[in-house]
Amino acid sequence: MMDVKRIISKIEKDYIISNLRKEERIDNRGLWEYREFRIKSDIISSAEGSADVSLGDTRIITGLKYEVGEPFPDLPNEGVCTVMAELLPIASPLFERGPPDEQSIELARVVDRGIRHADCVQTKKLCIKENEAVYILFVDMYVINYDGNLIDAGGVSALTTLISAHIPEGIMGDNGLEWTGKYLTGEIIVNELPLVLTYGKIDDIIFLDPSLPEELVCDGKISISATEDKITSIQKSGAATFSIDEIKMLGNKTLEIGSKLRKKLNLLQYLSKIE
Amino acid sequence: MMDVKRIISKIEKDYIISNLRKEERIDNRGLWEYREFRIKSDIISSAEGSADVSLGDTRIITGLKYEVGEPFPDLPNEGVCTVMAELLPIASPLFERGPPDEQSIELARVVDRGIRHADCVQTKKLCIKENEAVYILFVDMYVINYDGNLIDAGGVSALTTLISAHIPEGIMGDNGLEWTGKYLTGEIIVNELPLVLTYGKIDDIIFLDPSLPEELVCDGKISISATEDKITSIQKSGAATFSIDEIKMLGNKTLEIGSKLRKKLNLLQYLSKIE
Amino acid sequence: MMDVKRIISKIEKDYIISNLRKEERIDNRGLWEYREFRIKSDIISSAEGSADVSLGDTRIITGLKYEVGEPFPDLPNEGVCTVMAELLPIASPLFERGPPDEQSIELARVVDRGIRHADCVQTKKLCIKENEAVYILFVDMYVINYDGNLIDAGGVSALTTLISAHIPEGIMGDNGLEWTGKYLTGEIIVNELPLVLTYGKIDDIIFLDPSLPEELVCDGKISISATEDKITSIQKSGAATFSIDEIKMLGNKTLEIGSKLRKKLNLLQYLSKIE
C-alpha cells in the first residue's frame, strides 16, 4: 500500500466512505462492479507478445521477451517465466524514479503467483532440450497511468501478453541451437486462464476494484486469484483485517465474478495467428 | 572505531578514565582481565557448523556454509575460507541497516586474518580435485547484542564454528562430484588455535577486552592474534598511538594471556562427533 | 555541462564575456588558439601503455589494461576497446566522490567515439583466434587537475596511451593460450590519428579550447573529431544552439586546426620501442 494517504483531504475521505456506506461509489459503480477493461494485444513490434490493458484510467503495457538458457538443476525439463513490474514516473506524481519499490514488487509478485500456481504457463513446453536449453520468459509490465487497482489490470495484461506470444521455435541440432522457422504461440504455452480480483476494505465495507481515491483511503486490500473452479492465490495487504466469514464470502464472490469476467473478456481472441 | 563518542556524557567519560587511572574498571575487572566467555556450538541445523558465543553481554552467532567451486589458478589444490560479519540492527541502536560499514569490515578482516595467517584452516584439506573442485567455506558472523570488543568474541566464534564443522565429503568420480556419505570435520580442517586479544588505550592507560562504555571513550585499540608461541596478526585502529615499548609489552602479554585463555576455553571440546 | 555556474560571480562572468566580444581571452589567447599541450608517455609501470597529458592546467593520466576474452558473436574476429573516465575528487572541489556522473560519462563517450569511428583502433589486429579469443582493451582516464576542456585533453591522452601500447602477444596453441614473448604495440594497433576539438559558445561568440572559467559561463559546447580529411564525430552539449552556417564554419576550422595540431604534437614519437 502506498504511503500517500496524506494527499487525500479529510473531506474527500469522509465523502468516499459515507457513499460506500450507502453502497454507492464515487464513480457510480456498485460494490462488486468492475470499471471497463479495454484490451489491445501484440502492439509492440520488438516484443514476442504484448498487451495494452486499461482498467478505467489505469493503464499497463506489458511485453514478452525471451532468452534461451540452462534449466534449473532440479527442474531439468522446464522453462522459466518471470514477471517484473515498474511503476513509471509518467504514470503518477506519486511514483518516484529509482529501483523497484514495495508497491511494484507487490504487483509483480501477486501477478506472478497468479500465473505460476494456476498451472497457467506450461513450463514443460518451454523446454528445448532436457538439462541443456530452455526458454526463459520475461513478462515485464509498465504502468503508464495509475488510477488504482494495478494488480487486476496487471493480471489481465500479463495473461493477454502470454496468450499473444509468438516465440521462435528452437531445437538442439548437432551444431547447437537451430531455429525451425516456426513459433511457439500462446496456444501452446498457456493452459489455464487465472484472473486476479482485488477487493478494498474501509472500516467494515468491502468492494471490488478500488479506484485510486478509494485505494488511497482504504485500510487494506485482498487479492484473490482463481481459475474457473479453484482459488489459486491469495494475498492480503495493508492494515485491514478480515473476519473468517468475510474471507469465505470473498472466495465465493471471486469464483462467481471471475467466471463472468473470463467470459466477457474472452482473452483467447488474442492468440497469435502466426504458426 | 564507531563514531558514537557523543553519546557518552562527559561525566561518564571522566568517571571511566579516573577509575582506569586507579587500575579499576567500571565492571570491577582488572586491567588484563576478560569478561566471561559463554560458548555453545552446532546450534544452527541449516549450517555445517555454528557457534553462539557471548563475551559478557556481547553476543555473536556464527554459521558455516560451503560451496564447491573451482580453485584459484595460482592455488590449484587449496580450498578457500572467507569471513563475513554483520552488525545486526537488533544488536544496538548504534547499528544501522544497510551495506556493511567500516566497523563490520574491520571485524571480518581482523578475524579473517587471525585465521588465515596462523595456518589455522588447512586449505589443502579442502581440495576435492586439483585444478577442478575445492570447497569454498563461508564463515558468517552475526552480532546479536553489542557490548564492546566484537573482535575477540568474533575470533572465538569463528574458530568454534570451524571446529564444529561437518561438511559432506565429496570426491570426483567419473560422473562428476559424488558424495561419500562421510564428513570433513573440524578435526581435519582446523590445525592451529589462534586467539585474538584486543586492548583499548585511553591517554596512556592500556587495558584488555574493552566493554562498550570503555570502547566509546577510548582513543584507539590494538588487536593482536597469536598461537601458542607466535604473533600471527596485528591491527591497530582508532586515533591512539602506542610507543614501541608498549607494543613489545603487549606482544608479551598476548602470548601469556592467550595461552591461559586457550586452556580455559578448551575449544576442541566442540569438535563434531559426526564422521 | 556541470552544474556549477553559480560559483562564478556575475562580475567575473561579465568580464569574460566583454573580453570575448573584443576577441580577447582572460589568458590572452586568440579565439582559435589552444593552451599548451604537455605529453609524457608510458609512465605507469603496471599498465600496458599510458600517458600523462596536460592541456594548460587540465591534466589527465590514462592507462591501458587488457584481458583476453571471447569476441562478440556478431564480430567473431575483432577485439574490443572500451574507454572509461573518472573525474577524481583530487582534481577539483567541483568533483564529488561516487559513481560516474554525467560529465564523466560524456567525457568517456566522446573520446570513445572519436577513437571508435575514425578507424583508429585496428580491432581485427586484436583477434587471437576467431570466435574464441580476442583482446579486450581498457583505456581508463583519470582527471588529476581540472581547468576546463577535459574532452580535448582526454582525446590526446587516450590516443597517446594506445600509441604507447605494448601488449603481450598471445597465440592459441594446443594447450590454450600461449605467450610468444613478443608484443603488440601501438604501431600495429593504431591506424588513424583522430583529434577532438571542442568549441565553447557564449551568446553568439564561439572559441576553441574553453578554460575552466569560460566553461563555467558558456551557454554550451560542441566537440568535433576529425582525421586529416574527414569529420568522424560530432557532439553538441549544453543549452547553446548553433546556426547551420556556424556548424559549417566549425567543420572547416576543425580540419584546418586539427591538421596543424596533429603535426605539432607528432604523437607517433610515443610509439613503444618494445617488439
Next chain:
Amino acid sequence: MPLIIKDEYPETLFREDGKRLDGRDNNELRPIKMEVGIIKNADGSAYLEWGNNKIFAAVYGPREVHPHHLAKPDKGILRVFYRMATFSVFDRKRPAPGRREKEISMIVADCLEPVLFLELYPGTSFEVFIEVMDADGGTRCASITVAALALADAGIPMKSLVSAIAVGKIDGKKVIDLSGIEDKAGEADLPIAITWYNEEISLLQFDGDMDLNEMNEFLDLAKEFLKSIHNIQLDTLKSKYIKLQEKTSKNKKDEDKKGDK
C-alpha cells in the same frame, strides 16, 4: 560455478505408521520455545524456537525517524525489517537483503500495524528487526509471532497480541504447521495471522490450488491452532512478569531486612 548437493524431495511426506516425516500427527505443532527480553540493548526483544526455526526480534522506538522525510505529522510509522542469515537455509543465502525479504517485511508490518496505536506517536517511528538465524518452514508465521512478543516486551500499548500459523495440504492431507520439506514438497500452504482484539485475519497468503470447501476448512483449522500459539505467547509474557515480581519482592525483602537492621 558451485556444485551443490541436490536437494531432493522425498517421495512421500508420511511414514509407514501414518505419522509425518518428523514423527508428528497431522494436527500436531512442532516444539515451540519463546523468550522475551533477550537482547539487552533493545527497547523490547524476543527469541523464538519453533521446530528448527530460530528467530530473534528486537524493537526500537518510538524514536526519531531516519530519513526524516518518512515521518508523518499525524501518526507514528511502523517499519519491519525481516532478514535471514546466510547460513539459515540449505543453499547459502546471499548477504544482501533480497526481494523476498523485503516482501515479507512489508507483510509482517501490515500484519502488526492493526494492533498498535500509531496515532498516539506522531512524527516518530517504531522499527522491528527480525533476524532468522535458522529456517525450516513457516518463518513468516514465526516472525509475526515473535515480533508481536517483542512489541509487548517493549511495553508499547497494543490492542492485543498477533499470532500466526500455517495450515496446508501434503500428500492430499490437511496438516498444520508445515515444516520446510512439507512446505516445498506439499500441495498447499496458507500462512494465517490473527489479531486477537477483533479475532480477524491480518495475514493471509496462499499459492497452490484449492476449492472453496477446502479453503473454508483450512480457515477453521487455523483458527483452532492459533489459540495454542496465543497461549504460549501469553505464558511467555506472564513468566517474565513473574520473574520481575520475584525480583522486585526479593529486592523488597532485602530492603526490608536491611531496614530491620
Next chain:
Amino acid sequence: MPLIIKDEYPETLFREDGKRLDGRDNNELRPIKMEVGIIKNADGSAYLEWGNNKIFAAVYGPREVHPHHLAKPDKGILRVFYRMATFSVFDRKRPAPGRREKEISMIVADCLEPVLFLELYPGTSFEVFIEVMDADGGTRCASITVAALALADAGIPMKSLVSAIAVGKIDGKKVIDLSGIEDKAGEADLPIAITWYNEEISLLQFDGDMDLNEMNEFLDLAKEFLKSIHNIQLDTLKSKYIKLQEKTSKNKKDEDKKGDK
C-alpha cells in the same frame, strides 16, 4: 549463458526497385502519429508513433525539487529521464537505466532547455519523463519531438517548439529518417534538432565519417524535413484546441439550450 538468435544485417539496404527495405524513397518519412494529453495524471503528456517507435512523454512541473539541494535560487531546473522498456529492443534490455539512457536524457535536456523560460521559475523543477515502449531507430529524435509536445501540452510558456530528425547515409546514398536496421547497417547517422524560435541547431551528433561537403549537404537536407515534423506537431496541438473548443462550445450550447428552457 543465453543463446540468442543472431541479429544479422542484410547485405543491401535497398530493394531491386530502388526503394529502401521498408518501401520508402530516400527522402520519405516513416508514418508518424502524435497525440497529446494521453496521460491523465500528468501536467502535460504526449504519445508518438514514428515508424515502429512508440514513445510516451509526460511532464510534471513546475514543482518542488527533490532532492532539495538541486534547486537553484535564480532559475528553475529541467530534468529529463529517458528510459527504454526491456521489451522495446531485439535483445531484452536490463531493467535498470544504463549509461546510454543517462546520456540521451542529458542530450534531450540540453536540446529542450533553450526554448523554456526557466528564469521565471526559480527554486522549482520541471521533470520530463520519456518512456520508449517500442524502438526502431531514431528514438532520440522521436523523444525530443514528443517531449516538446508534452511541454506544450502542459501549457508551459515556450519560445517555440523543438523538432528533430535523423539524416544519414546508407549504401552510399543520403537518406532521411533512418530505421533501426538502416541506423545499424548504414554508414552515417546524424540526429539533428532545431529550435524554431531562432532556427538554430540544438542537437547535433554524429559518428562515422564524412567530408565537409557531405556534412553541409546533410545539414541542408535535415532542415528541409524538420519542417515536416514541425507541421505535424503543430497540427497535433491545433486539433487538441479544436477538440477543446468544440467541447467548450458544445458545453456552451448545452448551457444555452438549458438557458433557453
Next chain:
Amino acid sequence: MPLIIKDEYPETLFREDGKRLDGRDNNELRPIKMEVGIIKNADGSAYLEWGNNKIFAAVYGPREVHPHHLAKPDKGILRVFYRMATFSVFDRKRPAPGRREKEISMIVADCLEPVLFLELYPGTSFEVFIEVMDADGGTRCASITVAALALADAGIPMKSLVSAIAVGKIDGKKVIDLSGIEDKAGEADLPIAITWYNEEISLLQFDGDMDLNEMNEFLDLAKEFLKSIHNIQLDTLKSKYIKLQEKTSKNKKDEDKKGDK
C-alpha cells in the same frame, strides 16, 4: 572468462650476489621522490614516487560537511578516501572502490588524525583524497607519507608529520621497504607509521608469523628507517618554502628595482 597471464612468483627473492631482485641491499630504500603543491585546485597536495609506486594526494578543507549529518558540533572530522586506478596493478582493478580500499582509507585516517587539531574546527571536515596511479608494494605506507605532506602543504596546523615504512622478512631475511613481489612472495610484512611529535606508532599491521624477538627487532629496524623517510618529507617542504622565498625575494628585488627608477 578472461584468460590472464599467470602471475608466477620467483623461486627466490635474492640474486646470486646476495642483492634483492631489484638490486637493493636488505636495508636499502627504493628511490623516493616527493613534490608538493602539484594539484592547483586543491587546498594542499603532494605527489610521491616510491619505487614504482606513483601516488597523488590532495586535501580539501576545512569545509562544510556533506552529507550534513556527519558534522560534529565539537570537532572537525577527517575523511580519507584511498583509491587505486584500474591500471595501477597487474590484473585490472574494477573501477568501483572495493573493501580493501575502504579499509585502507580508514587505517590512513586513524594514522593521520593524531597529528591534527581537529577540535579547532568544529562542524567542518577535511577530506584527503589519495589516488594510486601505479602500485608496487607498500602503497599504504606511501599513502600515509604523501597524505601527511599534502596536509602540511595545505597549511593545516599539525603537531608533526607522519612517516611510514614497511619492514618484513623475505627468504628468511629481514629487509626494509618491501617491493610488490617481495610483499606477495615473502614471509612477513609490517607496515609501520610514526607520529613524530610523540615518536609513537600510529599504524601497525601484521599478518604472518613471528616470535616476540623477531617482532622487537622489526620495530627497532623500522624506527631507524622511518627517520630517512621523515628527512625526505622535510626536505620537500623546505624546498617549497625556499622556492616561495626566492620568488618573493625576486618579486621584492623587482619592486626595489622599480622603486629605484
